[in-house]
Amino acid sequence: MIKHFLIISFILIKSTYAESYVRAGGSLIWDSKNQNYTASENVEFSNDKFIAYSDKMIAEYIEENNKEVFTKVELFDKVKIEFKDEIFLGDYAVYTRKDNIIKLVGNVTIQSPTRVLSGHELIADIDNNKRILNSANDESLVEALLDNNANN
Amino acid sequence: MNRSLVDKIINILLFIVLSLQFLIYYHNTQTSTQVLNQQNISVENFSSIIFNQSGLTKIGSKKLNKVNENQIFLEGKSYLENKEYKIYGEDIEIKLDEEVSSSQKPVQVINSMGTLNAKGFRNIDSENKIYFDGSVTFITND
Numbered sequence: 091m092i093k094h095f096l097i098i099s100f101i102l103i104k105s106t107y108a109e110s111y112v113r114a115g116g117s118l119i120w121d122s123k124n125q126n127y128t129a130s131e132n133v134e135f136s137n138d139k140f141i142a143y144s145d146k147m148i149a150e151y152i153e154e155n156n157k158e159v160f161t162k163v164e165l166f167d168k169v170k171i172e173f174k175d176e177i178f179l180g181d182y183a184v185y186t187r188k189d190n191i192i193k194l195v196g197n198v199t200i201q202s203p204t205r206v207l208s209g210h211e212l213i214a215d216i217d218n219n220k221r222i223l224n225s226a227n228d229e230s231l232v233e234a235l236l237d238n239n240a241n242n
Numbered sequence: 243m244n245r246s247l248v249d250k251i252i253n254i255l256l257f258i259v260l261s262l263q264f265l266i267y268y269h270n271t272q273t274s275t276q277v278l279n280q281q282n283i284s285v286e287n288f289s290s291i292i293f294n295q296s297g298l299t300k301i302g303s304k305k306l307n308k309v310n311e312n313q314i315f316l317e318g319k320s321y322l323e324n325k326e327y328k329i330y331g332e333d334i335e336i337k338l339d340e341e342v343s344s345s346q347k348p349v350q351v352i353n354s355m356g357t358l359n360a361k362g363f364r365n366i367d368s369e370n371k372i373y374f375d376g377s378v379t380f381i382t383n384d
Contacts, residue, residue, distance in 0.1 A: 110384040118360070120353075122326060124369035129353075129378070137384055151355065160384050182253035212300075216351040 110137045112149070125158075126150045135163060137188065139216055139237065140173040142183065161187050169194065177201040178212060190216040283308040285291070288316075294341050294367050299324040308379075312339040320345075322365075328352045331361065341367035347372075356382035 116131025126148055129135075133147040137160070145167035151158045163185045164172075168208070171178040171192060181196030196214040200221065209225035257302075265291035304318030311325070314333040314384060323329070331349035344364040351358040358381075360374035 103370070112380040112382065114378045114379075114380075115377070117372045118358070118380065120351075120358075120372045120374075121370065122372075125379070140344075150370045151353065156354060157383055158353070 091229070111135075112145075112147070125152065133165070135165070140171050140185075140192070142185075143170040144168060144171075144183070159187070163187075173214070175203055178214065180212065192216065253360070274319070285355070292336075297324055303334070313337050326353060343367075355384070356380060 093094045113134040114129035119128045129147045135142045144165035151164040167184040169180045169183045179199040180194035183194045185192045192214040198212045200207045209223040211224040213222040248369035264371045285306045288306035300323045303316035307315040314336045320334045331345045332347045346362045359378035360378045364373045
């Protein structure tokens with residue numbers, strides 16, 4: 091009984107505090123003067139919102155309450171971002187922490203269980219659960235989504 | 243006959259003595275190939291503080307080898323600690339004049355972002371940059 095309780099507690103704690111990490115297959119450079127980290131080759135970035143993969147990453151940070159926190163994460167080449175049941179693909183992506191927005195540019199694709207959309211640029215507003223997909227000729231394909239709005 | 247024998251013995255003795263003198267002279271004038279460097283110093287269970295671009299950095303190791311005036315080698319388990327980071331590794335080379343420290347052995351770095359594990363590092367203090375080559379995992383507090 092106690093054993094089961096401990097296992098369930100461990101799973102709950104682990105799922106509540108998702109691990110944030112950066113992995114790089116080639117190299118990582120910590121530039122404390124310009125306050126950024128540059129990772130290259132098979133880069134994997136994870137936070138409590140999403141997991142991202144790319145060939146290169148530059149993550150800027152600031153110091154907050156004696157701790158460093160990422161403010162802006164740029165991903166270059168073969169970008170893949172997994173967010174819940176959606177997958178975003180593109181050539182370049184930038185995530186800004188202050189507004190929780192992911193912007194992808196170049197050969198963008200959104201894959202979800204129900205659809206696959208392609209375009210030139212994607213703006214994914216995580217907090218407002220909204221996606222804006224633009225085509226290359228600036229004709230905007232707007233999708234105001236998703237579950238929260240599905241019943242409206 | 244006896245006189246002739248004595249002369250021969252004296253000649254032989256003189257030859258031996260002269261030969262010995264020649265050997266002694268040759269040995270004393272031969273160039274030594276052994277390099278004596280009194281700067282080489284080894285200290286065990288060493289810890290110290292150095293001042294560089296990052297401010298004060300505490301260093302320590304199982305054994306310190308002073309290579310020359312500008313270069314030290316932290317042999318075995320070693321560490322560098324300052325207000326920005328704690329680097330725990332082994333066999334760390336420090337070039338004081340260039341303000342560079344490096345190691346090809348596994349290293350763990352703890353800073354205010356998290357804990358980083360890599361296969362080696364090169365810390366160029368004058369650039370405020372630390373390079374980690376090869377596979378790197380950085381668990382962040384983010």
